[in-house]
Structures are given as structure tokens and as C-alpha cells.
Amino acid sequence: MDVYFSSNKEVISFCEQLFHYNKKIELHWKTHEDWGNHLKIDYHQPDNELTDSVVKSMIDVFVTHRLSTMIKGITEEYYYYSDTDEIEKILDITHWLIAGEDDESVQVRKEKDDPLQLLYSLFVSNVKNTTTIHFDSIVNFRLKVFKDYLLNMVGLAIDEYKREEDHQEFVNMLREYIAKKTPIYNVVHIVQGKTFSFFKADGKRFTRMELRVLMQKEPLYIVGLDEDELNLAPLVAMAPKKIKIYGDHPSEPKTLTVINVFQERVDFEPISKFPFPIYLKSER
Numbered sequence: 001m002d003v004y005f006s007s008n009k010e011v012i013s014f015c016e017q018l019f020h021y022n023k024k025i026e027l028h029w030k031t032h033e034d035w036g037n038h039l040k041i042d043y044h045q046p047d048n049e050l051t052d053s054v055v056k057s058m059i060d061v062f063v064t065h066r067l068s069t070m071i072k073g074i075t076e077e078y079y080y081y082s083d084t085d086e087i088e089k090i091l092d093i094t095h096w097l098i099a100g101e102d103d104e105s106v107q108v109r110k111e112k113d114d115p116l117q118l119l120y121s122l123f124v125s126n127v128k129n130t131t132t133i134h135f136d137s138i139v140n141f142r143l144k145v146f147k148d149y150l151l152n153m154v155g156l157a158i159d160e161y162k163r164e165e166d167h168q169e170f171v172n173m174l175r176e177y178i179a180k181k182t183p184i185y186n187v188v189h190i191v192q193g194k195t196f197s198f199f200k201a202d203g204k205r206f207t208r209m210e211l212r213v214l215m216q217k218e219p220l221y222i223v224g225l226d227e228d229e230l231n232l233a234p235l236v237a238m239a240p241k242k243i244k245i246y247g248d249h250p251s252e253p254k255t256l257t258v259i260n261v262f263q264e265r266v267d268f269e270p271i272s273k274f275p276f277p278i279y280l281k282s283e284r
Helices: 008-021 047-065 067-077 084-099 103-109 115-127 135-141 144-179 208-216 233-238 253-265 277-283
Strands: 002-005 025-032 036-043 132-134 187-191 197-199 242-246 266-269
Touching: 002 008, 002 135, 008 025, 008 036, 008 047, 036 047, 047 067, 047 115, 047 135, 067 084, 067 144, 084 103, 084 115, 084 144, 103 144, 115 144, 132 135, 144 233, 144 253, 187 233, 208 233, 233 253, 242 253, 253 266
Parallel strands: 002 132, 187 242, 242 266
Antiparallel strands: 002 036, 025 036, 187 197
């Protein structure tokens, strides 16, 4: 098999990955006047084993050396972004969507299929049953299906970026609002759950009615908080000097928002550290 790479960096990456995937090959590397780096691969194994190793190695090279450039190109040419910082943020989110296996990225992606599997099938179709492969040619002319897919991914990344920007503006507005408020309580204890449970310094739980009365005294609509929102809104109304959150999920979204808004005022502790377990049991 003859494989050609125009880039020195890419050919080195390819060789490293190929030996990582397959030890049963010999590589002969020379420079071709027209095609750049020429690799001759000698192998003594079934064709499908070599194809698999070559394809995986080429995908690694593509993801490492070409994918970011392709994403930036789409962001600039199709979505008309020119600000470097914005393009970098969109790039990071797109990478997260493509590589992310966490539930959130799959949810934003709106599909469970692995995007790299699409790349794999496209590279296989171009490598299988051939003995001469030009990496540049595959990337430039044979990946249209993936580029169309990427166009959609960048669009989703931009939507996510705008949501994050809006959320950050909202958080900043709440921070400014709280900074000007006189705290009503020195400390409020919170226990995580589907909705937060709020406790006073003496361990007694705030009733829903107490929370609503506190919220009604504040013009929370000014900062975009709904009167039926019973997690963040009561805290904004109280603006306590100290907030102690107890639970087992520090990265839970509601908790992260409170930490984001109140910053150094918040401490997170495991549920075992909750100082009023007797009140917790009676509530549950």
C-alpha cells in the first residue's frame, strides 16, 4: 500500500498512530517530488486488518490536524463570525459536541450516534480495495457528507454559545442586584433535591408560604425571575451573607447556578454534614 501526505507533521502523526494500532507492518518513507511524503507499507496480514489500522490512524491525524481548521472555516464562511474569541469559544463547544459522550452533549447533538463513526465509514470507503491513498485528496474531496454534518454541529454550537452568553448576562445582572441589597439573613442552609429545601440558622425549614412572602416583597421581575421559581428566586430575595448547600451532586445545574451567582458566599458540603438531620427526617 502506498500512502501520501503533503504535511510533515501529519505524516509523523500517522506513523506513530499506525504503529500504535498495528505492529505487524513495515514502513518505508521517502519524499515524492509531486506528492510530498510517500509511505510504502509492507504487511503480512488480512487486508481488513490493515485497512482498519490505516483508517483509525488517518482519523486521528484528521481530528488532530484538520478538524479545528475545518470548524473555524465553517464558522467564518457560513455563519459570518470574525471575532477571534467568539470563534474559539464556538470551536471548543463544537469539539465538545463531536467528542462528548456525556448526556448533555448527546442531548444538544440530538442524536446518540458517534460522529467519529461517520468519519470512520467515509475513510473506509476511500481506503478499502485500493493500494494508493492520498490523504489530502480524501480530506479535500471525499468528506462532503461529514462537512455537511459539521455545518449542522457548528450551528448547534453557536446556539449553545448564545445560550451561555445569555445565561452569563443573566448571572451578571443578578450579581449586581444582590451586591446592592441588604442581607435579610446571615446564613441559609439548603438541601439538594428536585427542588431545594431551605432551612434557617436554627434548623427550621422555610415553608413555601414564607418563601413566597419573601419573594413578593422583592421586584424579582426586574431581574427576570418568575414568582413560581422556587430555587434561585428565594435566595435572591433573601440575599443571605452565607449560603450552605448540602448534597452529593456539586455539579447539579441548580447548584452551579447558585454558586455562579453568589460566588464566595456559597459553601458546598456532603449531605452527611447537614447540621439538622432531625428536621430533615421529619420533613421527609
